[in-house]
Amino acid sequence: MEQNKFFKFGLCILACVFIVTGFAFPVSSKEKASKEKLKVGFVYVSPIGDAGWTFQHDLGRIAVDKTFGDKVETKFVENVPEGAEAERVIRDLAKSGHDLIFTTSFGYMNPTLKVAKLFPDKKFEHSTGYKVAKNVGTYLCRFYEGRYLTGIIAGKMTKSNSLGYVAAFPIPEVIRGINAFTLGAKSVNPKIKVKVIWINSWFDPGKEREASEALIDQGVDVLTHHTDSTAPTITAEEKGVYAIAYHSDMSKYGPKAHLTATTHVWDKFYTQITDDVLNNKWKSKEIWGGIKDGMIELAPINTKAVPSDVVKMVQKTEKMIVDGSFHPFQGPIKNQKGKIIVKSGSHLTDKDLLGMNYYVEGILGNIPK
Amino acid sequence: MLFKIEPRPDPSKKMKYLSPLIAVVMMLITGLIIFLILGKNPVSAFHAFFIEPVNDFYGLGELIIKASPLMLIGVGLTVGFRANIWNIGAEGQLAMGAVFAGGIAIYFSNSTSVFIIPFMFIAGAFGGMLWACIPAFLKTEFNANEILVSLMLNYVGILILSLLTHGYWKDPNGYGFPQSILFSESALLPILIEGTRLHAGIIISFLAIFIGWIFLLKSFIGFQLQVSGLAYNAASYAGFKYKKMVWFGLLAGGLAAGLAGVSEISGPIGQLLPSVSPGYGFAAIIVAFVGRLHPGGIFLSSLLVALLYLGGESVQMNLDLPSAVTGIFQGMLLFYLLAADFLINFRFKVKSKL
Numbered sequence: 001m002e003q004n005k006f007f008k009f010g011l012c013i014l015a016c017v018f019i020v021t022g023f024a025f026p027v028s029s030k031e032k033a034s035k036e037k038l039k040v041g042f043v044y045v046s047p048i049g050d051a052g053w054t055f056q057h058d059l060g061r062i063a064v065d066k067t068f069g070d071k072v073e074t075k076f077v078e079n080v081p082e083g084a085e086a087e088r089v090i091r092d093l094a095k096s097g098h099d100l101i102f103t104t105s106f107g108y109m110n111p112t113l114k115v116a117k118l119f120p121d122k123k124f125e126h127s128t129g130y131k132v133a134k135n136v137g138t139y140l141c142r143f144y145e146g147r148y149l150t151g152i153i154a155g156k157m158t159k160s161n162s163l164g165y166v167a168a169f170p171i172p173e174v175i176r177g178i179n180a181f182t183l184g185a186k187s188v189n190p191k192i193k194v195k196v197i198w199i200n201s202w203f204d205p206g207k208e209r210e211a212s213e214a215l216i217d218q219g220v221d222v223l224t225h226h227t228d229s230t231a232p233t234i235t236a237e238e239k240g241v242y243a244i245a246y247h248s249d250m251s252k253y254g255p256k257a258h259l260t261a262t263t264h265v266w267d268k269f270y271t272q273i274t275d276d277v278l279n280n281k282w283k284s285k286e287i288w289g290g291i292k293d294g295m296i297e298l299a300p301i302n303t304k305a306v307p308s309d310v311v312k313m314v315q316k317t318e319k320m321i322v323d324g325s326f327h328p329f330q331g332p333i334k335n336q337k338g339k340i341i342v343k344s345g346s347h348l349t350d351k352d353l354l355g356m357n358y359y360v361e362g363i364l365g366n367i368p369k
Numbered sequence: 370m371l372f373k374i375e376p377r378p379d380p381s382k383k384m385k386y387l388s389p390l391i392a393v394v395m396m397l398i399t400g401l402i403i404f405l406i407l408g409k410n411p412v413s414a415f416h417a418f419f420i421e422p423v424n425d426f427y428g429l430g431e432l433i434i435k436a437s438p439l440m441l442i443g444v445g446l447t448v449g450f451r452a453n454i455w456n457i458g459a460e461g462q463l464a465m466g467a468v469f470a471g472g473i474a475i476y477f478s479n480s481t482s483v484f485i486i487p488f489m490f491i492a493g494a495f496g497g498m499l500w501a502c503i504p505a506f507l508k509t510e511f512n513a514n515e516i517l518v519s520l521m522l523n524y525v526g527i528l529i530l531s532l533l534t535h536g537y538w539k540d541p542n543g544y545g546f547p548q549s550i551l552f553s554e555s556a557l558l559p560i561l562i563e564g565t566r567l568h569a570g571i572i573i574s575f576l577a578i579f580i581g582w583i584f585l586l587k588s589f590i591g592f593q594l595q596v597s598g599l600a601y602n603a604a605s606y607a608g609f610k611y612k613k614m615v616w617f618g619l620l621a622g623g624l625a626a627g628l629a630g631v632s633e634i635s636g637p638i639g640q641l642l643p644s645v646s647p648g649y650g651f652a653a654i655i656v657a658f659v660g661r662l663h664p665g666g667i668f669l670s671s672l673l674v675a676l677l678y679l680g681g682e683s684v685q686m687n688l689d690l691p692s693a694v695t696g697i698f699q700g701m702l703l704f705y706l707l708a709a710d711f712l713i714n715f716r717f718k719v720k721s722k723l
Contacts, residue, residue, distance in 0.1 A: 047692060077685045079692035081647040084637035087566070088431050089682055095427075096686060106546060107642065130544050169643075170535065172545045200531060357545050368535070 038100065038278055040064060041093035042076040043086065045105035046203055051248040052228040053202070053264070054078065057104045057127075060266030067271050071278065082107025087114055094119040100277045102270070103127065112136060123282050125273060128173065130354070132284055139269060142290030143173070144180035144353070145321050146262030148328035149298055149314050150244045151184020153259055154222040155192050156310045157242055158185075164215030165196045166208055166225035166232050170367050172356045174226045180328045181224060182362045188313070194363045195220060203228035209235050216241055222259070233258055242305065249299035259306055261299035268294045288350065292322045329353065334361040373720040377713070384713045389659050389670065392705035399701055409688050417687040418698075422679035430565030434637060435675035438463075438629035438646070441574040442653035443660060443667040444581035445625020449618025451585065451662055452594040453601075456622040458504065458519030460650025461526025462497040466627025467634045468530050469496030471641040474556035474634070475538055475549055485555045490573075490631050497627020498620050500526055505619040509612045515619065523650070531643045538641060549641035558636045570632030577625060582664040594618065626650060655703055674699070 042061050044054040061074050075098065080089045086108045093101050094115055100123045103112045109129035116124045116136045124136040132138055154163050163185060167174050178196060185192045195218060197211040208231035212223055216239045224244040225232040230253040236243035237254035245251075245261035269289065276282040289295035298318070301311050320326035329352075331342035336359050342348055348356075359367060397415075404414040422428050442459050449456045470493035477485055503522060507513035535547040543550075558568040585591040597604040597614050605611065633645050656674050660666030681695025 041686075075686050075689070077682055077692070080682070081644070083642050083645060083647070084434075084633060085647055087637065088679075091427075092682065092686065107548075110551070110640070169547060171547060200528075355544055 037073045038068075038071060038274070039096075039098040040072055040074045040274060041098035041101040042074065043080050043089055043093070043101070043103045043105075043108060044076055044078040045080060045082065045107070046228065047079050048076075051230050051245075051250050051253070053247050054104070054228075056247055056264045057102070057266055060270040063267035064270045064274050068274060068278070072274060080108075083111075087111035090115045090124075091118070094122050099123060100125070100274065100282075123277055132286060134284055137273075137284040137286065139273075139287040139289070141264055141295040142288060143262060143264070143296065144176050144328055145290045146296045146298060147177045147180035148184035148321075149318055150224065150260055150262055151181040151186075152188050152314050152317060153301070153306060153310060154181070154224065154242075154244060155185030155187070155189035156313075157259065157306065158189070158192060158222045160219045160221045161189065161191045161193060162219045162221065163192055163194045164212070164218075164220030164223040165194055166211045166215070166223070166227055167196050167198050168202045168227050169200060170198060172354060175359070175367065176353055176356045177226050178363060179356065179360045182360055183328060183333065186362050192362060196363060196365060198368055199227065201227070205229040205231040208232055212236065213239070245299070251299065251302065256305070258299075258302055260301045263297050263299050265295055265297050290321070291318060335359070336361055336363065371720045372717045374715050375718055377716050380714045385710075386661060386666075388709035388713060389661065389666070389706060391709045392659070392702055393673065395705040395709075396698060396701045399705075400698060403697070407690070409690070414684060414688055414690075417684045418680035418694075419676060421683045421687065422676065426562075427565050428679070430562065430567040432672060432675050432679060433571055434566055434568070435678055436671040437571045437574040438633060438649045439653050439656045439674055440667055440671035441577045441625050441629045441632075442622070442649060443656040443671055444577045444664055445622040446653055447581065447657050447660075447662045447664070447667065448585065448594065448621035450598075450657055451591075452597040452614045452618050454508075454615055454618035455516045456501065456504070456519050456619050457516055457654070458500065458522050458526075458650070459622055459626040459653055460646060460648065461519075461523035462500040462623045462626035463630040463633075463646050463650050464523075464526040464530045465496040465500040466493035466630030467496075467641065467645045468526075468533060468630075469493050469499075469627070470631040471533075471538070471549060471634055474552045475641070478550060478553050478556070481553075481555045483555070486558065486635065489556060489635060490628060493627045493631030494624050495627070497623040497625070497630065499623070500627075501619040501623025505616045508615050508619075515615070519619070527644070530641070530645065534641050534643045547643050551640045552635060556635055557639055558632065566637055568632070568636035570636045573628055573632060577628075578664045578668050581667075585664065590617065626653075652699075655699070659702065659706055673702075677702070 042057065044057060046054045048054050048058045061076060064072060065074050077089050080086055082105055090101060090103060090111055102125045104127045106128040109126055109131055112124050112126045113131055113133055113136055116133055120135055122135060126136060126138050128140050129138050165178055167178060182194045195215055197215060199207040199211050201207060208225065208227050208229050212232045212235035215223060222242045223232055223236045225246055228247065230250050233243040233245050233250045233254040236257040241257065242259050243254050243257040244259050248263055249261050251258040303311065317326060327347035329348040331346050332340050332344040333342040335341045338361060401411050404411040423432050446456055446459060470489035473489050473492050500522060504515040504518035507518050508515045534549060538549045540548055540550045558570050561567045561569060593609045594614055597609060597611060629649060630645060634641060638645060652674060656667055656671045660670035677695055677698050681692060684690045684694055685692055
């Protein structure tokens with residue numbers, strides 16, 4: 001008897017829920033946005049959080065919102081796994097009227113191209129990939145320029161001559177950063193050695209912390225990372241060593257430890273591309289921008305720790321990179337065995353850089369195969 | 370006034386089957402409250418969450434694609450779960466299925482033979498079962514806890530896949546990025562309905578539901594598994610061989626997970642990636658329990674869990690809600706299910722002081 005009552009009560013609630021959701025049909029059709037706005041979609045690989053790769057992209061999205069106001073409407077979907085999931089999300093964005101879609105992780109490359117084929121009148125921009133199509137462009141920043149500059153600071157600040165690097169995956173993008181950092185440090189301090197720990201993850205605060213602790217235990221006194229979390233900076237602060245952050249300014253996570261950071265700035269790029277689409281000027285391009293293009297910036301240097309002559313040195317090199325009189329991968333560069341691989345007077349081409357799969361002299365250990 | 374928890378003398382049978390429904394209703398009501406607190410119109414929020422993702426043909430197809438590995442693995446795991454054999458390693462078994470099948474797709478990438486796909490499924494099934502053999506062997510020979518062994522092997526399996534995609538099977542023209550070549554046409558599952566991504570792999574999942582139903586509810590070994598789970602002593606007095614159950618329970622899960630891995634790589638993904646599953650092996654455990662360890666229930670619960678994923682993306686696009694919404698709804702579903710199950714078997718009784 002009692003059961004029966006409960007059962008009926010349950011059914012009533014279920015019915016109510018269905019009625020309520022049923023009402024939703026007319027409401028949502030009214031909510032469809034007016035067609036005049038340009039809808040811009042962003043696909044993020046991780047939650048936005050408060051620092052890191054996705055956080056920087058979202059700053060770019062906010063800049064687009066601010067710049068164009070009523071003319072543009074932006075949407076994002078965060079935490080989208082690479083692979084089969086991505087295709088659905090990108091397609092849903094295209095289907096729901098987004099004319100310009102930014103896909104911000106390497107693993108979105110093939111899904112982006114597949115969807116782009118189905119929606120030839122929509123524009124797609126894929127970050128960090130190498131495949132393009134008529135309506136798919138690619139974009140990336142020259143992280144290595146910032147890496148070289150932070151390497152100079154690390155080389156000057158270390159006392160143990162031992163620098164630590166927490167790295168995500170052994171792919172050219174990450175290896176390029178390690179090499180540039182090492183070259184920068186060696187340019188001011190030939191004695192330095194760089195120790196690398198691979199954690200096989202872009203974002204894993206636990207592993208990043210473990211790797212940081214292991215490096216510090218091995219005598220590293222300046223730590224940097226090519227991973228997404230604030231864990232290395234926090235660990236460095238706790239252990240009393242210096243940290244050079246990546247992606248975002250992480251100084252609030254290590255006020256004493258944080259020397260500077262190589263930060264990605266997408267604001268200008270996203271605004272420019274949106275503007276191109278608004279004015280029907282957009283074309284599929286392969287963009288690889290650096291300091292000169294405002295896509296890479298150093299976070300404010302911690303002048304309490306870094307002497308002013310080092311700051312000046314960094315600023316001078318930065319200027320030379322911008323005006324083209326200096327290239328971070330300028331010869332002579334030696335590989336780990338001490339053999340010269342780039343002759344003095346020449347520098348590596350973009351194609352060499354994109355396929356980089358070796359360490360330069362000064363890095364300990366081997367690239368995992 | 371104090372409460373005392375006591376077992377109900379006569380737990381309701383009907384309620385046992387109704388409790389997932391109660392959990393769904395409670396989840397929706399709590400969701401309603403959350404949307405109200407966030408200042409979102411709950412009507413449009415529910416519309417975005419539960420209707421928008423499936424209001425066209427393509428969306429329905431996506432729902433089935435997402436549900437397909439969940440129902441396949443869910444049924445496979447149920448075989449063991451019914452006998453209290455806990456295979457928590459489906460994620461690794463799925464990865465190994467993908468490794469074995471992917472190897473064939475890569476080494477025969479120039480072949481146009483129609484046998485590539487069946488060959489891949491056989492290899493994938495083998496890979497998944499091989500990975501499930503390890504906990505089964507250690508359990509039957511050394512009485513090692515299968516929960517721990519299978520759980521730990523997840524990491525090993527996923528790392529083997531990662532090793533291969535970063536090294537031996539890396540696309541030589543891929544600028545060093547960790548992924549295999551795109552599979553050739555002969556290693557891809559055919560699309561069933563034009564304009565969707567519905568691939569032939571879903572047939573295997575539907576077949577698994579059907580076979581699972583016959584096997585679990587109509588066969589003698591299904592009965593033996595159930596008795597071992599409910600009353601181990603009774604089963605051993607009846608002469609049911611426990612070791613056989615362990616092997617059966619674990620291998621069924623490995624087989625299903627391996628096949629799911631093949632369907633994923635030769636269906637929607639089309640190549641080997643360092644990660645081929647967004648946690649299907651773990652979500653399938655939820656699916657199996659929400660589905661009451663019954664193939665029919667698993668069919669429905671896999672669709673529900675799939676809808677929660679799709680709905681989570683849709684509310685991000687339509688209402689600017691964070692992706693954590695998906696996790697909240699999944700967590701609520703499981704929480705209310707466990708609470709409902711608890712209250713079916715136990716009740717609170719007011720205990721006056723002294």
